[in-house]
Amino acid sequence: MPTISTVLGQMDTSKMGFTLMHEHLLITSAGIKDVFPDFIPRQAAMQEAVRRLNEAKTEGISTIVDLTTMDLGRDIRLIEYVSRVTGVNIIAATGTWLEIPRAFRTADPEDISRLYIREIKEGIEGTGIRAGVIKVANDVGGVTEAGEIILRAAARAQKATRVPIITHTWAPERVGDQQIRIFESEGVELNRVCIGHSNDTTDLDYLTGLLKKGAWVGFDRYPSHRPDVPDWRVRTQTLKALMDAGWTHRLMVSHDDPMTMLIAPKAVFAERIKRNPDHICFIKRHVLPYLRELGATDDQIRLLVVTNPRSFFEGAT
Ligand SMILES: [Zn+2]
Numbered sequence: 001m002p003t004i005s006t007v008l009g010q011m012d013t014s015k016m017g018f019t020l021m022h023e024h025l026l027i028t029s030a031g032i033k034d035v036f037p038d039f040i041p042r043q044a045a046m047q048e049a050v051r052r053l054n055e056a057k058t059e060g061i062s063t064i065v066d067l068t069t070m071d072l073g074r075d076i077r078l079i080e081y082v083s084r085v086t087g088v089n090i091i092a093a094t095g096t097w098l099e100i101p102r103a104f105r106t107a108d109p110e111d112i113s114r115l116y117i118r119e120i121k122e123g124i125e126g127t128g129i130r131a132g133v134i135k136v137a138n139d140v141g142g143v144t145e146a147g148e149i150i151l152r153a154a155a156r157a158q159k160a161t162r163v164p165i166i167t168h169t170w171a172p173e174r175v176g177d178q179q180i181r182i183f184e185s186e187g188v189e190l191n192r193v194c195i196g197h198s199n200d201t202t203d204l205d206y207l208t209g210l211l212k213k214g215a216w217v218g219f220d221r222y223p224s225h226r227p228d229v230p231d232w233r234v235r236t237q238t239l240k241a242l243m244d245a246g247w248t249h250r251l252m253v254s255h256d257d258p259m260t261m262l263i264a265p266k267a268v269f270a271e272r273i274k275r276n277p278d279h280i281c282f283i284k285r286h287v288l289p290y291l292r293e294l295g296a297t298d299d300q301i302r303l304l305v306v307t308n309p310r311s312f313f314e315g316a317t
Contacts, residue, residue, distance in 0.1 A: 002314045005120070005130035005163075006063075006089045007080045016089065017062035019309035022166060022196055022220035022254035023280055025049040025066055025082055025090075028073030028262040030101065045260035046078055052259050052279055053086040059284050063089040063309070065254070067135045067166060071099040073262075076124045091313075094119035094157070095135035096150045097168065104153075105146040112153035113160070120161045132313070134158055136179070137168035143178045151179060155186035164192045164312060166218065171201035172229070176210050190214035192315060194252065197221050199235040204242070211247050216312055220254035222282050223275070236287050240294045248300045252308050253287065255280050 003010040026045040033040055053064070068074040076092060083090040094116045096104065104112055119131040136154045138147045158165050165188070169175040176195035183193055195210050196218035210217055219239050223232035230238065242251060257279055261269045278285050288301055 004091060004313045005132035007076070007083050007092050007129050008089070011089060013310050013314050015062075016306070016310050016313070018060050018284075018305050019063040019065070019252075020056075020061060020254040020280060020283070021065050021194070021218055021252045021309055021312075022067050022256045023064045024068045024072070024256070024258040024261070025079055026073070026075055026260045027068055027258050028075075030071045030073060030099065032073055033075050040073075040262065041260070042075070042078065046081060049078070049082045049259045050085050053082060053088045056280050056284075057086060057088050059281050061088070061280070061284065063091065064280070065091045065093070065133055065166070065309075067093045067133070067168075069093055069095050069097045069135050071101060072097050074124075076127055076129050080127075080129055091132035092124065092129065093133045093135040093166075094124070094131035095133075095154055095165075097135065097137045098139055100146045100150055104149065107149060109149050109152035109156060112149065113156035116153060116157035117160050120157065120163050132163060134163055134165045135168070136165060138175050138179060139168070139170045140173065142170075142173060142175050143182065148182060151182045152186055155183050155188045158188055158192055159186070162192070162315060164194065164315070166194045167196050169195055169197050171198050171203070171206070174201075174203070174206045176215070177206070180210065180213055180215060191216075194218045194312060197256070199238060200229045202230055202234060202238045204238070204245075207238070207242060208245065208247075211242070211250050216250050216252060216308070217242070217247075218252050218254065220252065221256045222253070222287060223255075225256070225272070232282075232287065233290065236290050237294065240291060240296060243296060243300060248303050249308065249311075251304055252312065253283055253304055255282055257282070
């Protein structure tokens with residue numbers, strides 16, 4: 001039976017159930033939890049994550065992928081605690097987000113990939129808790145020189161471990177195309193890659209291009225994190241258009257709505273919480289019913305939230 005690394009140990013993939021592919025329990029910045037821990041409301045963040053995950057669990061969500069990397073202040077013991085208390089399976093990430101450490105910006109991708117491989121094979125920060133996914137991020141302006149180093153490091157860690165990659169992109173600039181070009185040049189099997197944040201665009205030509213290349217596509221920003229990108233209904237209409245074009249088996253969903261976030265001004269984060277009181281139940285409560293209204297069947301919805309995440313982690317074709 002295929003297994004995946006969760007923060008509580010190896011788990012049979014058949015136990016994943018309803019899975020959200022891109023979430024965060026707590027995001028801060030690298031190093032703060034060790035040097036200035038009083039800056040982080042850790043107890044409150046833990047309680048908030050427990051409350052949110054208990055609520056999600058009641059509504060049938062059983063697994064989340066927490067894509068918080070070291071440069072987002074990943075706190076692996078906090079993630080482990082929350083999973084243990086709530087019983088929600090959590091898959092943790094290695095890799096790097098946009099705040100690439102200065103020491104990595106001129107490093108050899110091979111040296112960075114060894115660090116990722118260690119987090120996947122041996123564990124994170126000496127805990128023995130193994131990463132189950134690799135995260136990379138490129139945003140507005142596309143892949144920078146340092147971003148390319150990280151992509152190549154991720155590609156090599158993927159090839160060495162078979163663990164999949166989930167990316168952060170800026171879809172309005174078709175940044176997924178650039179990521180794919182680099183993964184291809186490294187010989188990564190694109191079936192092991194999910195191009196994330198793809199629902200920040202309605203460009204079906206771009207999205208279909210990613211799918212035709214063989215990558216998975218993440219509709220993993222819900223409801224909508226800023227006013228200049230499609231709202232949640234338009235996102236869902238785009239999702240349905242791809243489903244109607246025959247791609248239901250290659251699409252996955254999530255919110256990317258952090259439960260506690262210290263990298264935005266307090267007022268901005270408070271506003272975000274106010275805008276989405278459903279938090280990580282938004283998809284369950286609004287997107288899936290709207291998809292049904294648009295004509296999606298229960299079988300199709302099951303593919304999006306149960307079967308596809310499992311196939312993605314299993315590396316099934
Ligand atoms: Zn994210």
